[in-house]
Amino acid sequence: MDPSDQKHFTVVDYVIFAVLLAASMAIGLYYALSGGRQRTTQEFLMADRSMGCLPVSLSLIASFQSAVAIIGVPAEIYTHGTQYWFIGCAYILGLIIPAHVFIPVLYRLRISSAYQYLELRFSKTVRICGTLTFIFQMVIYMGVCVYTPAFALNAVTGFELWGTVLATGLVCTLYTTLGGLKAVIWTDVFQTVVMFAGQLAVIVVGVLRTGGVSEVWRKVWEGNRIAGLDLNPDPTERHTFWTLGVGGIFLMLSLYGVNQAQVQRYLSSRTEKEAVRSCYMVFPSLQLALALSCVMGLVMFARYCGEDHSDKLGSSSRDAMVVYFVMDMLQGLPGLPGLFVACLFSAALSTISSAFNSLATVTMEDLIKPHFPAMTEARATLLSKVLAMSYGLLCLAMAYLTHLMGDSVLQVALKIFGMVGGPILGLFCLGMFFPWANSIGAVAGLGAGLTVSFWIGVGSIVTRTSGMKPLPPDCRVALLSNDTTAAIQTALSNVTLSRPSGLKRFYSLSYMWYSGFNCFTVILIGLIISFITGPMKEEDVTPGTIYPLLGKLLCFLPEHLKKKLCCVTPLGQTLAPPQRSSPPQHKESNGLVGASQEEMESFLPEAPFVEYETAV
Ligand SMILES: O=C(O)CCCC[C@@H]1SC[C@@H]2NC(=O)N[C@@H]21
């Protein structure tokens, strides 16, 4: 972008941005110097399991609402219209199922890492596989989250790119390392407020400067950006009600049901009820976040449709255009561009800090502690801090990798969740809903799921066919010059998109189905291998690790029928846990793994959880 058109920041803007970083640091330092001063892993990683539902719910939003959503969703709405808004329908089941299925099972096991569940249900190997897959997913995702705001700002304002990445990464690493989960949750609360404020400011100023609500509405309506209910069942159609409203449920379950960053927040709640309540409280805030970013996209469309800005932005992507739009709107209003930059970095910091902390937790709990049972609390806490720091530096490296990806950042993030989060969701579903599944089946299922997901993911990149939604003749796209638009119009009008067949059709599966498709692949292969290698007997399954799905689904059946059908009878008391084959390797202060018999009993969930009786 030529310097003459670069939007510049006033001193006030830089001050506001600096205040945001300083406030985040202050919260981090406060929790480093108060309370237990982060001296135990219980406090550093689990916030002493003392959190209330309000901070937890805002922190749950912040974890997966980063600059990717702030920039990527408006760019999506501008380019393809409001179809994406239907993902809001997925938030209903996408939060009810975690609240009533995953939280009860995971909370009552009193674990610190979600993947401890996999060892309880299957074996240590399955736990390690789950942990490594999670680490892989979050490290790449963190890279996208650090890179997005810096890249977008640099493209429009000349804001120093790698200096920003470094500043963001270091501030985030510091307050996460110093203040632990308590600092991460409370900075998330502060940053979520800044995030909403920044987006609201842009929308209000944008609407006022584009001629008011009715004018904006007229332009987006004429620009056919308001999408209707698209019930096209074709799974290769990128965004339809089914891919977003149903495929999106699996995406939500992989994030809000089994992702360590969210599970850790549920487990840090003071009671299970608080955790369930925080999950419910996520719903309105998530809908608000979605609405704000979609409306921002519509205002941007109303503003630029018809004007021509191609010379100003040149080749930079739609994502950068969102920042251009914001700087254009907020010019001459000192402090507001700084507020938006603070909003962008709040979104990024709150997601990255959650990722650091959850990565440090699982690395500690799943990969290190099991091999060093005698490690003292002090050393374990110090190691957790070193881990948070090292993940911070690793993420800067990943930011560079994102530089090479090229796709729209929202697309990249959602593909990562689908390709890696989907199989992990499948692993937990296999464990919770199918008592017959055994460890070999679980590992085979996860392997198959990841293989298929990377096969589709890479295939879709190789045979990429992503076009822009055709524009009405009178509205030229801001980014393209007139003749290019004309060329696209003619090209689009007379080319009949050849329907992909066979393998190509497989590659063109909508990325919104990746989570669901990969989840079912893991379950299917996991069950097949389990039955081939000898299914587990119900009495061998660790109590409390099964969710009585069949019992709940068939709850309308009379007892004797249920007994025959799925040999499931809710017993009044919890059975004595089976003798564990391996002697307890180490006493885990906050987990059941390797716990002794009486510890197991003391932790076991009360009656509502089903114990299986052998089929009569
Ligand atoms: O914002 C990001 O970092 C990732 C993009 C959004 C991830 C998913 S989409 C559905 C759910 N709603 C959110 O706000 N985040 C998650």
Ligand code: NA
């Ligand atoms: Na965030």
